[in-house]
Structures are given as structure tokens and as C-alpha cells.
Amino acid sequence: MTKILFPNEEVFDGKYFNIHQDWEVPIPWFFILASKRKLKSIWEFSLEEQEEFINLLCKLRRVMKEVLKIETVYFFQNEDTSWNFHFWIFPRYKCMDEKFWIKVESVRPIMNYAKENMVNDVITKEVKINVNIMKEYMKSSLFDNFN
Secondary structure, three states: OOOOOOOOOEEEEOOOEEEEEOOOOOOOOOEEEEEOOOOOOHHHOOHHHHHHHHHHHHHHHHHHHHOOOOOEEEEEOOOOOOOOOEEEEEEEOHHHHHHOOOOHHHHHHHHHHHHHHOOOHHHHHHHHHHHHHHHHHHHOHHHHOOO
16 A cells, blocks of 8 residues: 655634644545644633634535535544544545445444545545635635525
């Protein structure tokens, strides 16, 4: 297996949070919403962080649904991580249904499959293109209209 070095690009940089593609698991539109402040759980959010988090999450999901036509996502956040707070927005594609069952338990096998079989130049190029599409959308005034 070829080791590909992934960029560390942000899709969006807010005051308290940033959004980036999960490059370790090269599934297009698999986003991570991460806190800039060191914390473990949503209960630690200030009121301003709560507002930015929910606004970013709702807008991102709406763009994924209405623009990218991603019908289903899984949301994950675990408090036992050694990293700062981060929230996964994992897209569920129809092609995943062919190999994996349609349950939340299928996410780990899908992630493992992606790490083992999708780390290649073709997928990396597709993911980079998709990151740039979302980055441009998030910068545009159209994103502000997704209230």
C-alpha cells in the first residue's frame, strides 16, 4: 500500500471551531468539526461556542443535503479521546450498502475499508477537489443564507 501524505487544509475557519476533511479516512465529504479551545465535551462550551457550533453544524449539514445530495449522515463525538473536542459528520453513501449493513455499527468497518483500500492517488485527488468545492461554498455568501 502506498503511503500518501495528506494536506492539513481547513474547509472553514470560524472564531471557535474549524471544519476539515478527515484525511486519515479518505471518504469524500467526511468532515470533522473541531474546537480551537482545549476541551473534551459539549458541556464545556461557552454560550458563544454553543451558538457557533450549532450554526456551523446545521449549515454544513444543510449544504451536504441540499447541494451535495447526501441523504444520510452519522454524527459522532467521543469524550474519551486524547485530542481536543471534535465532532465527526460521516456521510452514508448508497454504494456502502452493497458491502456493509445499514446500521451505525457499519461505520468502523467502512472506515477500516477506506484506510486499507482508498488511500490512493485517484481518491486523494477526488477528496481534494471536494474539499475545495466545500471550502468555496463555505466562503460564499450562499453559505450565510443557510440559516
